[in-house]
């Protein structure tokens with residue numbers, strides 16, 4: 001039997017009906033068509049499905065959609081303001097922090113959550129911040145460089 | 160593929176216990192689900208009824224036990240414990256353990272009670288809680304009972320929870336004076352489970368002799384276990400490197416690890432042999448400062 005699920009995603013309220021076994025990543029991708037969030041391992045290992053739930057980074061493949069009832073969610077689609085990319089998004093572009101791009105949405109959400117919680121992380125803290133995210137292409141250095149550039153204030157938030 | 164189930168989201172402990180009592184073994188409790196959902200996806204667990212207790216806010220807290228110890232609600236997330244200012248002095252080891260548990264994403268949603276109830280011998284919290292001599296409180300409609308953490312896990316993924324019971328609270332007593340506790344684990348990827356984990360708590364007496372000691376091993380047997388024979392090697396003695404090495408040897412023989420894709424049995428025994436002296440030494444250094 002389907003159950004009602006109320007969510008706010010990227011500021012927009014949604015009211016949908018899902019089967020209890022629906023994972024949050026499925027609700028976002030299959031029900032709300034927000035396919036920016038990627039599903040990789042589906043077993044809490046790769047971090048590609050990372051989103052922000054009430055301000056915290058979580059793996060959306062490892063949460064039942066119904067557990068997010070009433071929550072405020074930010075996905076990769078919610079980072080840019082209009083056509084203006086977020087500082088981290090710009091920095092990722094400039095520093096070549098992705099190749100195939102499959103991990104990128106998760107990396108950006110993990111690092112966005114990191115900077116929300118701790119705007120001045122050390123290099124070690126940045127590494128810990130992406131500890132739950134796997135990138136099979138670039139390695140991690142370009143990602144760490146991009147985050148470092150934002151931490152140093154080289155990228156400004158859009159007004 | 161996850162099998163369909165009926166989902167309940169009680170808001171109070173009472174409601175949850177009533178549901179548990181009604182559905183008995185047909186029901187499974189889910190909280191953060193960071194372990195359970197993996198098993199459900201693999202089809203290893205397929206409950207008819209899922210009782211989702213994540214929303215029971217009365218079970219998420221860290222408070223004093225009034226005697227210098229801590230009471231931690233079973234639904235407290237790993238991340239909350241990691242970041243809590245109460246995890247200082249004798250309890251700092253809990254935050255150190257949490258920092259190394261899985262990834263931030265998992266720690267943000269997963270709970271300490273859920274981790275214990277999963278009953279994985281490689282989980283990080285159990286060895287540390289055993290070293291700290293912590294106890295667990297379980298509730299059912301019939302009442303409450305307590306159990307030391309070291310008696311809670313019975314076998315792989317099997318705990319002492321009876322049908323109708325729910326883990327509600329962890330009590331970590333104030334460590335005795337001059338006590339130090341430390342934990343480490345060996346793993347290849349930082350966010351992985353322990354290949355072997357070792358926690359030790361040492362209380363120093365007159366002349367820095369080892370008045371009391373608790374050594375707990377993770378992923379070294381079917382359950383988190385106390386290395387009591389190794390403890391006996393050190394207890395009452397003035398600790399030396401030679402004695403520590405002997406305790407390591409002893410622990411590696413009393414451990415009963417398996418071989419799996421992470422490591423062979425021999426390798427795990429070797430890890431126990433190396434890590435027991437190392438972490439006991441660290442616990443001793445902390446005890447001197449405590």
Ligand code: FES
Pocket residue numbers: 038039040041042043044045046047048049050059060061062
């Ligand atoms: S898809 Fe969620 S962690 Fe890999």
Ligand code: FES
Pocket residue numbers: 097098099100101102103104134135136137138
């Ligand atoms: S860019 Fe391909 S996995 Fe990270």
